Amino acid sequence: MDVIFLRKPKIVILGAGYGGIMTTVNLQKKLGVNEADITLVNNNDYHYQTTWLHENAAGTLHHDRSRIQINDIIDRSKVNFVQDTVSKIIPEERKVILDNGELTYDYLVVGLGYESETFGIKGLKENAFAIANISSARQIKEHIEYQFAKYSNMREKKDELITIIIGGAGFTGIELVGELANRIPELCQEFDIDRDKVRVVCVEAAPMILPGFDPELVDYARSYLERKGIEFRIGTAIKECTTEGIIVAKDDQVEEIKAGTVIWAAGVRGNGIVEESGFEAMRGRVKVDPYLRAPGHDNVFIVGDSSLMINPENDRPYPPTAQIAMQQGINLASNLAVLIRDSGNLEEFKPDLKGTVCSLGHDDAIGVVFGKKIVGWQAAFMKKVIDNRALLLIGGPMLVLKKGKFNFL
Amino acid sequence: MDVIFLRKPKIVILGAGYGGIMTTVNLQKKLGVNEADITLVNNNDYHYQTTWLHENAAGTLHHDRSRIQINDIIDRSKVNFVQDTVSKIIPEERKVILDNGELTYDYLVVGLGYESETFGIKGLKENAFAIANISSARQIKEHIEYQFAKYSNMREKKDELITIIIGGAGFTGIELVGELANRIPELCQEFDIDRDKVRVVCVEAAPMILPGFDPELVDYARSYLERKGIEFRIGTAIKECTTEGIIVAKDDQVEEIKAGTVIWAAGVRGNGIVEESGFEAMRGRVKVDPYLRAPGHDNVFIVGDSSLMINPENDRPYPPTAQIAMQQGINLASNLAVLIRDSGNLEEFKPDLKGTVCSLGHDDAIGVVFGKKIVGWQAAFMKKVIDNRALLLIGGPMLVLKKGKFNFL
Numbered sequence: 001m002d003v004i005f006l007r008k009p010k011i012v013i014l015g016a017g018y019g020g021i022m023t024t025v026n027l028q029k030k031l032g033v034n035e036a037d038i039t040l041v042n043n044n045d046y047h048y049q050t051t052w053l054h055e056n057a058a059g060t061l062h063h064d065r066s067r068i069q070i071n072d073i074i075d076r077s078k079v080n081f082v083q084d085t086v087s088k089i090i091p092e093e094r095k096v097i098l099d100n101g102e103l104t105y106d107y108l109v110v111g112l113g114y115e116s117e118t119f120g121i122k123g124l125k126e127n128a129f130a131i132a133n134i135s136s137a138r139q140i141k142e143h144i145e146y147q148f149a150k151y152s153n154m155r156e157k158k159d160e161l162i163t164i165i166i167g168g169a170g171f172t173g174i175e176l177v178g179e180l181a182n183r184i185p186e187l188c189q190e191f192d193i194d195r196d197k198v199r200v201v202c203v204e205a206a207p208m209i210l211p212g213f214d215p216e217l218v219d220y221a222r223s224y225l226e227r228k229g230i231e232f233r234i235g236t237a238i239k240e241c242t243t244e245g246i247i248v249a250k251d252d253q254v255e256e257i258k259a260g261t262v263i264w265a266a267g268v269r270g271n272g273i274v275e276e277s278g279f280e281a282m283r284g285r286v287k288v289d290p291y292l293r294a295p296g297h298d299n300v301f302i303v304g305d306s307s308l309m310i311n312p313e314n315d316r317p318y319p320p321t322a323q324i325a326m327q328q329g330i331n332l333a334s335n336l337a338v339l340i341r342d343s344g345n346l347e348e349f350k351p352d353l354k355g356t357v358c359s360l361g362h363d364d365a366i367g368v369v370f371g372k373k374i375v376g377w378q379a380a381f382m383k384k385v386i387d388n389r390a391l392l393l394i395g396g397p398m399l400v401l402k403k404g405k406f407n408f409l
Numbered sequence: 410m411d412v413i414f415l416r417k418p419k420i421v422i423l424g425a426g427y428g429g430i431m432t433t434v435n436l437q438k439k440l441g442v443n444e445a446d447i448t449l450v451n452n453n454d455y456h457y458q459t460t461w462l463h464e465n466a467a468g469t470l471h472h473d474r475s476r477i478q479i480n481d482i483i484d485r486s487k488v489n490f491v492q493d494t495v496s497k498i499i500p501e502e503r504k505v506i507l508d509n510g511e512l513t514y515d516y517l518v519v520g521l522g523y524e525s526e527t528f529g530i531k532g533l534k535e536n537a538f539a540i541a542n543i544s545s546a547r548q549i550k551e552h553i554e555y556q557f558a559k560y561s562n563m564r565e566k567k568d569e570l571i572t573i574i575i576g577g578a579g580f581t582g583i584e585l586v587g588e589l590a591n592r593i594p595e596l597c598q599e600f601d602i603d604r605d606k607v608r609v610v611c612v613e614a615a616p617m618i619l620p621g622f623d624p625e626l627v628d629y630a631r632s633y634l635e636r637k638g639i640e641f642r643i644g645t646a647i648k649e650c651t652t653e654g655i656i657v658a659k660d661d662q663v664e665e666i667k668a669g670t671v672i673w674a675a676g677v678r679g680n681g682i683v684e685e686s687g688f689e690a691m692r693g694r695v696k697v698d699p700y701l702r703a704p705g706h707d708n709v710f711i712v713g714d715s716s717l718m719i720n721p722e723n724d725r726p727y728p729p730t731a732q733i734a735m736q737q738g739i740n741l742a743s744n745l746a747v748l749i750r751d752s753g754n755l756e757e758f759k760p761d762l763k764g765t766v767c768s769l770g771h772d773d774a775i776g777v778v779f780g781k782k783i784v785g786w787q788a789a790f791m792k793k794v795i796d797n798r799a800l801l802l803i804g805g806p807m808l809v810l811k812k813g814k815f816n817f818l
Contacts, residue, residue: 135558135562135601136562138558138561138562139555139558139559139561139562141558142551142557142558143558145554146548146551146552146554148551149544149547149551149552152548153544153548191547192544
């Protein structure tokens with residue numbers, strides 16, 4: 001990499017998710033105005049906290065709390081912002097095609113995020129909701145409220161209208177179910193409906209909820225949520241999603257569960273644009289080198305959910321998490337500064353896994369933090385600490401004050 | 410009427426609308442515990458302010474502000490409350506059939522309210538909303554919000570989703586349109602939508618809006634609402650309502666207006682149960698005698714929107730208004746006390762029309778009060794005075810403090 005630039009090198013960052021925004025804010029700290037020409041591209045004029053979207057979907061947190069105006073966190077003297085949608089990357093020409101223009105780059109950072117993975121289950125794409133971004137989370141919230149309003153105004157009540165099915169009891173599915181457990185009583189009061197009429201059914205193909213979590217914590221989560229009225233259907237596969245609900249199978253038993261709302265929370269994959277642009281990918285995720293580079297492309301870096309790294313401890317991919325995406329952004333910003341200044345060696349990216357906390361609504365959680373198992377209010381507290389820390393890294397203490405979570409009780 | 414009761418006479422009041430609730434609260438003031446056995450029947454455990462429902466539907470006022478728990482306004486030592494739905498009245502047997510029981514009466518007060526009148530327009534019943542009660546108003550609010558959320562999450566936007574059609578530019582139609590004019594900018598902010606994309610179209614078959622109102626006031630209302638972005642289609646009849654919108658005709662021109670929401674606000678009729686029970690009625694309204702009695706039934710009184718009285722000044726029926734329904738309740742309670750005590754002559758009911766104010770949102774209105782034309786903030790203020798006065802008559806000063814409208818600016 002001994003390229004000498006006769007002009008300012010151009011860095012283009014695609015996506016203002018955790019990976020892209022962390023790369024951007026750290027780059028603007030490290031580089032002077034004249035060192036590089038940095039352009040951030042995003043389809044919205046805001047970043048959002050993906051890990052908070054289930055709260056927006058359940059209606060327990062307003063969507064404005066989960067989003068941050070990009071103008072409030074970038075330094076416009078150092079970073080150009082282009083609001084547009086990426087349609088293709090042409091690495092051979094060092095070019096990005098947008099819906100309304102194109103950009104050339106010397107260094108490209110791809111942080112285009114995840115897409116919902118439906119594993120070819122019939123009707124899921126057409127009839128189920130997925131939490132993909134602010135507007136889809138907001139639509140889920142409004143959809144659920146509308147079902148409750150409609151039910152309340154029905155002369156002959158169809159109880160299935162106020163049944164909500166969550167597909168998947170992984171991290172996202174359980175966190176969503178936890179919020180709904182808190183939200184349902186509020187909805188019942190708002191729309192004059194008996195709590196007993198409402199069903200929240202969480203369907204999981206695996207033989208347990210939260211696969212990969214410590215069994216003791218899993219037991220805690222399950223019994224806590226069941227006490228709050230959540231039904232679990234474990235070892236049960238969704239065969240089809242219709243306009244009426246879902247068809248499930250357990251062993252050889254096939255059953256229809258009717259529901260006014262089906263939310264698919266069981267699978268994500270990398271962004272389709274990455275594959276379509278010719279990068280080698282598995283389910284949309286590109287296996288990057290230790291410096292986050294796409295194979296064969298020394299100037300294309302991939303961060304967040306579209307990147308794939310293998311955990312040497314268990315030989316399995318690291319899960320796509322906000323924690324890793326943010327750490328990647330910090331590492332990458334340093335390495336880009338090194339490259340631009342030609343000032344030394346690149347530093348390998350190594351995830352520093354501090355732990356995981358899965359919330360069960362705002363008032364309970366389970367988790368492992370610094371190797372220690374926690375449940376109850378301590379875990380719920382830690383969850384908020386983690387959420388606030390993400391804000392701190394993205395936008396500093398003022399952002400924590402503005403959007404942080406302080407309802408600690 | 411020289412009946413002598415060997416037991417306490419039974420008064421049954423059907424419906425806790427303006428007429429029924431005013432009869433009830435005034436009767437409980439006039440009669441002692443041992444003078445009569447009073448039973449109020451209502452399908453909900455609350456009374457609601459029908460004249461406020463358009464605000465709940467538009468989303469400018471929470472529906473809980475428009476309803477009052479019946480237990481909070483009746484004296485349970487004097488009035489029995491039965492929460493049930495009336496299915497039939499059998500006057501020959503002095504009996505009322507409820508969904509879950511039956512009641513006999515000596516005196517019956519029928520205050521069952523209005524129903525939407527669709528004049529046989531094709532598809533209106535199936536595809537248009539009507540503001541009938543709390544739960545239908547709440548459903549309209551949620552429906553509109555859901556259309557906005559859906560639109561915001563659409564990749565290829567269908568603008569008609571956020572078009573709202575109001576059928577009818579009479580009193581109710583205009584008051585609803587006025588609230589929507591205030592609500593749309595809020596919805597646009599909440600759901601990230603350009604105000605310019607939203608259409609509110611008010612369709613009226615008559616050659617002017619607010620037929621019967623003073624032309625100067627009508628001009629004021631129309632230009633005020635047009636400035637706020639409302640479109641009027643005057644002299645235009647709705648021929649059909651479909652799942653996609655409406656088909657209208659003006660002269661010989663037929664046009665389709667696509668819309669995600671159609672609200673019919675153009676016609677009301679008396680409650681169907683009154684006709685079905687054999688009372689002589691015109692569009693569900695029974696022409697009562699000066700003591701509010703149904704023809705041929707000395708012990709059946711009809712108040713509110715199911716009663717019909719002719720205004721001798723213009724030989725036309727008085728319009729069905731809250732003002733008249735409440736005055737009827739006051740008059741009827743006095744007359745019932747006279748009948749029960751056999752203490753003199755009945756007093757004829759004479760409406761005392763103090764004026765009419767039509768709101769154009771919470772911050773403007775037009776009206777004629779004590780014969781004087783008013784517009785602007787004075788009219789908006791008067792509207793709130795009228796609304797608060799209704800609360801005062803129903804539940805006293807505490808109710809005004811609890812549910813009254815004090816946002817005078």
